[in-house]
Amino acid sequence: MQHAAARPPLACALSAALALTAAGCAGGERHGDRPTGTAPASTRSPAALPSPAVPPVLTRGQARAALITEADLGETWEPTRGFATWRDGVLKATAERADCRRLLDVLYTEELFGSATAPRATVALDDTAGGAQLHYRVTSHRAADIDRTLAWLGTLPDTCGHFTARSARGAVRDVRVTAVPLPEPGDARQGLRVTVSGPADAGGADTADAVLTVDLAAVRVGDDAISLTHGTLGEPVDDATRTAAEVGAGRLAEVRRQGRAQV
Incomplete structure (x- = not known):
């Protein structure tokens, strides 16, 4: 009690x-x-202060609407009929320097921004006249992450301007990297031209020398990115890379203006 x-x-x-x-x-x-x-x-x-939230991403429908089409590049272009053989025959190689090795990996896998983020939308187109192939992606990332990758691309003409790559069979390939100017649309951009010369691997055997030219380009529009590869064993057509980057950036900007999905 x-x-x-x-x-x-x-x-x-x-x-x-x-x-x-x-x-x-x-x-x-x-x-x-x-x-x-x-x-x-x-x-x-x-x-x-609290860090900003992760930006919303495009829906798959919006990303598809931002893709380029064969009509944007000209009458000789059409939807692809399959991966070009030079992807395995020439690009499947390695290099001693880490940045140069990473560049070859990016050209082969086309995962410029890493494999953690799956592409939101892709398209592959073939040039029936010149034998070129263009692969185009629209993905969403943090703007800072995109800019970090673009800055890395900008260093490669100096760090990997001229280097030697080797195939799994030991075939030596000469690689040269130069900058490619891109049109102004978009918030940031970077372009490279990579030329790989040497014997191509065809079914486990090295064939006669080949010269592969691949343009690698990326454009940031807000928190979204365009990345593309445009490669050919023939004479590259500069207009295709520039047109894809310019038209694509404008199309992506328009899709963004129409509204983004809150996820």
Whole structure:
């Protein structure tokens, strides 16, 4: 009985203490008081603020609407009939320098922004006149991640301007990398031309020397990216790479203006 009777005073004391604390906080807010040494919220370092949320991504329908078509490139272009044989025959090689090895891997896999993010939409087109093939992707990423990859591409004419690659059979291939200017549409962009010269691997045997030219280009539009490869064993047509980048960036910008999906 004595213990039961002691509980109400203790509960009252706790309630009173909580009430005084709440009143003190409320009073501090009314008079603009704050603990000594604490800066106003408006002057806090941006690093202390919450990081922005992951940007929403395009729906698959929006990404498909942003793709280019064969009609954008000219009458000699059509939907692809299959992967070009030079992909395995020439590009399947490695190099000693890490950046150059990564470049060859990107050209072969076409995963410029990494394999963690699957492509939202892709299209592959063939040039029936010149034998070229163009692969085009629209994907969504953080703008900072896209720009980091574009910056890396921009270093390659210096770090991998001329290097040697080797096939699995040991065949030596001469590789040269130069910058390719792209049209202005989009928020950021980078283009490369990679020329690979040497014997091609055909069914496990090295054949006569081949010269493969591949353009690798990427354009950022907000938090979305266009990436493309345009390769040929013949004479490359500059207009196809530039047209794909320019038309594609404009189309993607228009799709973004029409509204993004909240996911």
